[in-house]
Amino acid sequence: MKTRQITAAVLDRSGENPRPYVRNEAMRVASLDLDPPGQDELLIRMEAAGLCHSDLSVVNGDRPRPMPMALGHEGTGIVEQVGPGVTGYAKGDRVVLAFLPSCGQCVPCQSGEGYLCERGAAANGKGEMLNGGFRLHECGHDVHHHLGVSAFASHAVVDRRSAVKVDADIPAEIAAVFGCAVLTGVGAAMNSAKITPGETVVVFGLGGVGLAAVMGALASGAAKVIGVDPVVEKLRLAEEVGAYAVAPDDLEAVMKREMPAGPDVVIETAGHARVLETAYRAARRGGRIVTVGLPAPDQTFGIPAVSLVAEGKTLIGSYMGSSIPARDIPRYIALWRAGKLPVEKLITSTHELGELNAMMDRMADGQGVRQIILF
Numbered sequence: 001m002k003t004r005q006i007t008a009a010v011l012d013r014s015g016e017n018p019r020p021y022v023r024n025e026a027m028r029v030a031s032l033d034l035d036p037p038g039q040d041e042l043l044i045r046m047e048a049a050g051l052c053h054s055d056l057s058v059v060n061g062d063r064p065r066p067m068p069m070a071l072g073h074e075g076t077g078i079v080e081q082v083g084p085g086v087t088g089y090a091k092g093d094r095v096v097l098a099f100l101p102s103c104g105q106c107v108p109c110q111s112g113e114g115y116l117c118e119r120g121a122a123a124n125g126k127g128e129m130l131n132g133g134f135r136l137h138e139c140g141h142d143v144h145h146h147l148g149v150s151a152f153a154s155h156a157v158v159d160r161r162s163a164v165k166v167d168a169d170i171p172a173e174i175a176a177v178f179g180c181a182v183l184t185g186v187g188a189a190m191n192s193a194k195i196t197p198g199e200t201v202v203v204f205g206l207g208g209v210g211l212a213a214v215m216g217a218l219a220s221g222a223a224k225v226i227g228v229d230p231v232v233e234k235l236r237l238a239e240e241v242g243a244y245a246v247a248p249d250d251l252e253a254v255m256k257r258e259m260p261a262g263p264d265v266v267i268e269t270a271g272h273a274r275v276l277e278t279a280y281r282a283a284r285r286g287g288r289i290v291t292v293g294l295p296a297p298d299q300t301f302g303i304p305a306v307s308l309v310a311e312g313k314t315l316i317g318s319y320m321g322s323s324i325p326a327r328d329i330p331r332y333i334a335l336w337r338a339g340k341l342p343v344e345k346l347i348t349s350t351h352e353l354g355e356l357n358a359m360m361d362r363m364a365d366g367q368g369v370r371q372i373i374l375f
């Protein structure tokens with residue numbers, strides 16, 4: 001089969017894009033050539049893709065990546081063609097895409113920690129497919145893949161290990177956010193923090209990932225959840241889903257009143273090292289601190305070394321919510337169907353691909369939760 005012409009959003013420079021992105025056209029919508037799916041791969045017709053802060057971090061340089069790159073890593077679509085060696089998927093299947101394919105053979109994969117897959121992380125860092133190389137090209141030059149997905153596109157070729165089959169009746173904009181915001185946020189609460197009924201939880205940052213973490217904490221039976229964010233609109237949403245919502249300056253007073261012993265669990269999703277320091281201090285003696293945000297690589301954080309021992313705190317890094325996508329996406333969808341994860345509250349608005357720069361500007365200004373592109 002031959003190459004197919006697709007439409008995709010391409011970033012040419014990481015970290016050298018002046019704001020506003022909409023005026024300076026940081027991302028351009030381009031016509032690319034997409035190879036047919038190779039061994040272990042699927043061709044997907046994209047239905048919906050959400051904008052995550054990790055996309056913005058490639059644009060603003062907080063997460064440097066090889067360029068040019070077709071961005072987007074949170075999405076859903078329909079299998080259009082199945083590559084050689086693929087079983088268990090057929091044309092017409094609806095899939096949600098996960099942003100780290102796991103090889104199944106490295107030490108983390110064999111230890112049940114596919115979210116730390118060495119081959120998957122190496123391929124993602126190089127902007128290549130799990131099986132190596134590029135399926136996207138422009139005028140004969142390779143275009144890098146974003147986290148094995150490149151979802152801001154009419155079509156994508158993905159490794160089968162990036163795709164999880166889901167029911168076709170889920171609205172596309174809702175299915176899309178299970179791929180990153182829900183997988184990461186709910187997973188941080190359920191898999192990384194392992195919240196148990198009656199525990200008290202503070203979540204820093206109430207974007208798509210943080211609000212999903214609030215939902216995951218409440219669905220795990222947390223007695224009380226406090227959400228912290230400087231943006232009023234986010235606080236209102238956190239209250240709607242059942243959390244106490246406070247601006248950073250008011251946190252100490254509210255914690256003293258609602259969680260006088262200190263929270264059992266603190267989840268950081270703001271993506272700043274300073275916020276992680278605050279999160280660490282906030283946890284009670286013996287508490288667990290889960291960090292999810294991805295600060296720029298030059299940010300370091302400081303805690304008194306003795307406090308880990310003397311206060312018995314546990315600091316946990318959480319990539320992809322320590323989730324096993326094929327196990328957890330169906331579980332989270334079942335919880336959504338049961339009314340326990342109000343995922344629709346994450347959806348702020350729907351857009352066309354050409355609006356991506358304006359969407360990036362809004363996210364950089366702290367506005368909105370998940371803005372979704374529909375194809």
Ligand SMILES: NC(=O)c1ccc[n+]([C@@H]2O[C@H](COP(=O)([O-])OP(=O)(O)OC[C@H]3O[C@@H](n4cnc5c(N)ncnc54)[C@H](O)[C@@H]3O)[C@@H](O)[C@H]2O)c1
Pocket residue numbers: 051052053054057180184204205206207208209210228229230231234248269270271272275291292293294295318319320321363366368369
């Ligand atoms: N670990 C993972 O696997 C993974 C996956 C997806 C995203 N991420 C990262 O998680 C972070 C959140 O992603 P998102 O898409 O929800 O981003 P977002 O921009 O939608 O949300 C971040 C929120 O943090 C808030 N914030 C800023 N300063 C704060 C402060 N001082 N205290 C409290 N809140 C503050 C912002 O107002 C915003 O609401 C990003 O760093 C992203 O790169 C990590």
Ligand SMILES: [Zn+2]
Pocket residue numbers: 052053054055073074180181
């Ligand atoms: Zn993401």
Ligand SMILES: [Zn+2]
Pocket residue numbers: 102103104105106107108109114116117118119120
């Ligand atoms: Zn692996």
